[in-house]
Amino acid sequence: MIEVNTNFIQRITIDWNKIAEDSYTRKIDSLKGLTQLDFDHAVTFFVGENGSGKSTLLEAIAIKYGFNPEGGSRNYQFSTYDTYSELLDGICLARGAIHADWGYFLRAESFYNVATKEMEYADLKHPSEKYHEKSHGESFLALAQKQFKPNGLYLLDEPESALSPQRQLTLLAEIRDCVKAGSQFIIISHSPILLGYPRAKILVFDDGKVHNCTYEETESYQITEMFINNRNQILRNLFE
Numbered sequence: 001m002i003e004v005n006t007n008f009i010q011r012i013t014i015d016w017n018k019i020a021e022d023s024y025t026r027k028i029d030s031l032k033g034l035t036q037l038d039f040d041h042a043v044t045f046f047v048g049e050n051g052s053g054k055s056t057l058l059e060a061i062a063i064k065y066g067f068n069p070e071g072g073s074r075n076y077q078f079s080t081y082d083t084y085s086e087l088l089d090g091i092c093l094a095r096g097a098i099h100a101d102w103g104y105f106l107r108a109e110s111f112y113n114v115a116t117k118e119m120e121y122a123d124l125k126h127p128s129e130k131y132h133e134k135s136h137g138e139s140f141l142a143l144a145q146k147q148f149k150p151n152g153l154y155l156l157d158e159p160e161s162a163l164s165p166q167r168q169l170t171l172l173a174e175i176r177d178c179v180k181a182g183s184q185f186i187i188i189s190h191s192p193i194l195l196g197y198p199r200a201k202i203l204v205f206d207d208g209k210v211h212n213c214t215y216e217e218t219e220s221y222q223i224t225e226m227f228i229n230n231r232n233q234i235l236r237n238l239f240e
C-alpha cells in the first residue's frame with residue numbers, strides 16, 4: 001500500500017550557490033554536500049555527534065517556516081541575541097497541500113527566554129502558565145502538553161534535556177497522540193528512549209553526510225546498551 005505524504009514540510013532543498021562563500025555552514029561536513037532531504041514520515045529524528053550540524057539545519061527550517069529563531073509558536077517574535085541562520089539564503093521548503101493549524105519550535109537552550117516571553121504575552125484570555133515557577137522538567141512537559149495540538153508542526157531541539165526517563169516516556173505518548181491527530185514532528189535527540197518512537201525516520205549527521213539509519217544503529221542506542229551490559233569493564237577502561 002502506498003501511503004500518502006500528508007506532512008506540512010515534505011522536502012527541503014539547499015541551493016549552495018545562494019550561500020555566502022565564507023559561511024561557516026560550508027565547513028560542516030554533513031551539510032556541505034546536502035542538496036535535498038525528504039520528510040516522508042510523521043516523525044523524523046536528527047541524530048549525530050555534537051557539532052555535526054543538526055541544530056543549524058533545524059533552525060534554518062524553523063525560521064524559513066516562520067518561527068522565531070529562539071523558539072516559541074509563530075506568534076513569538078523576539079530576539080535576545082542577534083541570530084541569523086546562514087543556511088537561510090539557500091534553503092527552500094516544499095510544503096504539503098494542507099497548512100498546519102498550529103506549530104511550535106522548542107529549543108532547550110533558549111527555553112528560559114521563551115518562558116519569560118510567555119509571561120509578557122499573557123493576558124486575561126491567555127493566562128500565563130508561569131513556567132519559571134515550575135522545575136525545568138515540569139515546565140518542559142507542561143509546555144509540550146499545552147502546545148501539542150492536532151494538525152500541528154513541531155520542531156524540537158533536544159526536548160529530553162530536562163526530562164527524567166519517566167517523563168520522556170510521557171513525552172513519547174504525547175507525541176503519539178499528536179501524530180494520530182495529524183501532526184508532524186522533526187526532533188533532534190540523543191535520547192535512546194525518544195529515538196525508540198515506532199516507525200520514525202532517523203537521519204544521522206555523521207560520516208560526512210546525512211543518511212538514514214535504524215534505531216539499533218544509532219550511537220545513542222549502541223552506547224547505552226553497551227554501557228548497561230558492560231558497565232564495570234567500560235568504567236575500568238575509561239579510568240585506567
Ligand SMILES: Nc1ncnc2c1ncn2[C@@H]1O[C@H](COP(=O)(O)OP(=O)(O)OP(=O)(O)O)[C@@H](O)[C@H]1O
Pocket residue numbers: 024028048049050051052053054055056057205
Ligand atoms: N553562528 C555560528 N558561527 C560559526 N560557527 C557556528 C555557528 N553556529 C554553529 N557553528 C558551528 O557549526 C557546527 C554545527 O553546530 P550545530 O549547533 O548545528 O551542531 P549540533 O549537531 O546541533 O550539535 P549539538 O549536538 O552539540 O547540539 C559546530 O561546529 C558549531 O561550532
